[in-house]
Amino acid sequence: QVQLVESGGGLVQPGGSLRLSCAASGFTLEERAIAWFRQAPGREREVVSCYSVSDGIMYYLDSVKGRFTISRDNAKKTVYLQMNSLKPEDTAVYYCAAKMGRRCQCRDAYWGQGTQVTVSS
Numbered sequence: 001q002v003q004l005v006e007s008g009g010g011l012v013q014p015g016g017s018l019r020l021s022c023a024a025s026g027f028t029l030e031e032r033a034i035a036w037f038r039q040a041p042g043r044e045r046e047v048v049s050c051y052s053v054s055d056g057i058m059y060y061l062d063s064v065k066g067r068f069t070i071s072r073d074n075a076k077k078t079v080y081l082q083m084n085s086l087k088p089e090d091t092a093v094y095y096c097a098a099k100m101g102r103r104c105q106c107r108d109a110y111w112g113q114g115t116q117v118t119v120s121s
Helices: none
Strands: 003-007 010-012 018-025 034-039 046-051 058-060 068-073 078-083 092-099 108-111 115-119
Touching: 003 092, 003 108, 018 034, 018 092, 018 115, 034 068, 034 078, 046 068, 046 078, 058 068, 078 092
Parallel strands: 010 115
Antiparallel strands: 003 018, 018 078, 034 046, 034 092, 046 058, 068 078, 092 108, 092 115
16 A cells, blocks of 8 residues: 655744655655645645656755755655755645656656644744
8 A cells, every 4th residue: 555654744933944754655665756745825736845766856946945955765765855944934734745757757646644834933
């Protein structure tokens, strides 16, 4: 059974940090690109970051460049999103998604249930 389970969300003050985890099971993580998305109330879902395994390229949304870092531990079947210098506008539900293939341009195949990140003083 394919599963993606996010964790690590919570309430943090502006300027703080969180590390999100996306634990994968039921498929071979090494064979798929993994993306992090977020969706805030009243806003469209947006891609925050993506890790392509075909070429090792990591994509970041402009507004998070220099603050967020995506990484993966294939042995632990987990993908991480380290978020530093958090801002109130980063508040959203964060989801991870496994792509159908090794590139970030591939379609989304599987989704997690999401984890809430709230940045507020």
